[in-house]
Amino acid sequence: MLSSPGGRPPTRGTVGELGEFGLIRELTSRITATPAVRLGPGDDAAVVAAPDRRVVASTDLLLEGRHFRRDWSTAYDVGRKAAAQNLADIAAMGAAPTALLLGLVVPAELPATWPAELMDGLCDECHVAGAAVVGGDVVRGDTITVAITALGDLHGRDPVTRSGARPGDLVAVTGWLGWSAAGYAILRRGLRSPRAFVEAHRRPEPPYHAGPAGAALGATAMTDVSDGLVADLGHIAEASKVRIDLCTAALDVPAQMNDIGQAVGVDPLQWVLTGGEDHAIVATFPPGRKLPARWRVVGEVLHPAALPRVTVNGAPWEAADGWDHFRGDA
Known part of the structure; x- marks a missing residue:
């Protein structure tokens, strides 16, 4: 488990004490790029290469108490799971995952270690799939909600959809x-x-x-x-x-x-x-x-x-x- 990659000191305080932009800096500091990422976090939008000229996209939500429990799973676990279930959708179309975007809702009193470790989990799962986190957004709310958008590239292949099965297959x-x-x-x-x-x-x-x-x-x-x-x-x-x-x-x-x-x-x-x-x-x-x-x-x-x-x-x-x-x- 990589709760503090690269020997980075643990995040201290709460999300509210960090503030929106402090939290964004903390999260983006944990991101590493891949060759597909032409422009990562820090601008109005990221730029991801799409050699196929088609982008495969999928999105999903995880809501605390509905999709995960903090007494069962660490923030790192939740990050790995959130990335996996979205990147799997990309792979199931016959595409190679390339990028992931995070939308995060958290309460101000949440320890800042939680979203930091969540990001570590997202990044590590992206690494397994050959993708990278390229940006997102954070907002204050009462219930932790993790919203993921995943992108992929078909590398010249046709997408494999659900509608092609034929008798005898x-x-x-x-x-x-x-x-x-x-x-x-x-x-x-x-x-x-x-x-x-x-x-x-x-x-x-x-x-x-x-x-x-x-x-x-x-x-x-x-x-x-x-x-x-x-x-x-x-x-x-x-x-x-x-x-x-x-x-x-x-x-x-x-x-x-x-x-x-x-x-x-x-x-x-x-x-x-x-x-x-x-x-x-x-x-x-x-x-x-x-x-x-x-x-x-x-x-x-x-x-x-x-x-x-x-x-x-x-x-x-x-x-x-x-x-x-x-x-x-x-």
């Missing part, structure tokens, strides 16, 4: 499924282990490389698993006007996840099928396409039929299909 996944949901279940019970699952919830690790790699492999449709495998494949099925059937025998349920499920009274397959926030990449590929070992074939695309558009082992999935901000619990 394979459905394949790369990355973790259900780990974040299992970690959330652990935290809700006041526990902190097994640590690997808790950390998966606090700091997801999207396979950023898989987005552009999937595009190069001929993916016909693609998305990241943010709301749950069934729900996110439902978006592909709806946009493509097809049905998708998943095979549970092809899904990976680690032994330790089984143990956690038994301990908390949950079928771990439910986490794998409907747990979000792992930000694995799921894509459809033409039939017969040979895929690298890191891609696991978990289903097939079928001709459209009556709803539901996604089935599991040929039958409707009766449990909730994934996360809905206006339906799920905080």
Whole structure:
């Protein structure tokens, strides 16, 4: 964890004591650039190279008490997670992440270390994805809110959308499924282990490389698993006007996840099928396409039929299909 990179002394006082421009100076001092950044923070806007002449853009919000809790996650964790879930959206279009913008709402009494460590997390996750924080805005408010805009470049490729799946295509996944949901279940019970699952919830690790790699492999449709495998494949099925059937025998349920499920009274397959926030990449590929070992074939695309558009082992999935901000619990 890089709470004070480069040996920088820890930030002191509160956000209110730093003031708006002091806070901005503190945050921007932690930013490093990449070759794509032609002009970073300090002007009216940043300038980011877009060799493709098209910019892929995505935005997201994290609200304290809804998307994170400070007693569960450090500010650094929140920064890593906020960046990851947005940069994964860029990768899921087949693009390479290039830049990230931060909008931050914080109370004046918040210790200044919190936004400073948040920025460290954002910058470190951007480094993993090959991107950079290029600017943003801060404002005073009662509830900590982190608003992210992520940008990416297609490098001459066509974007891979949700609407290209065709009957006969394979459905394949790369990355973790259900780990974040299992970690959330652990935290809700006041526990902190097994640590690997808790950390998966606090700091997801999207396979950023898989987005552009999937595009190069001929993916016909693609998305990241943010709301749950069934729900996110439902978006592909709806946009493509097809049905998708998943095979549970092809899904990976680690032994330790089984143990956690038994301990908390949950079928771990439910986490794998409907747990979000792992930000694995799921894509459809033409039939017969040979895929690298890191891609696991978990289903097939079928001709459209009556709803539901996604089935599991040929039958409707009766449990909730994934996360809905206006339906799920905080």
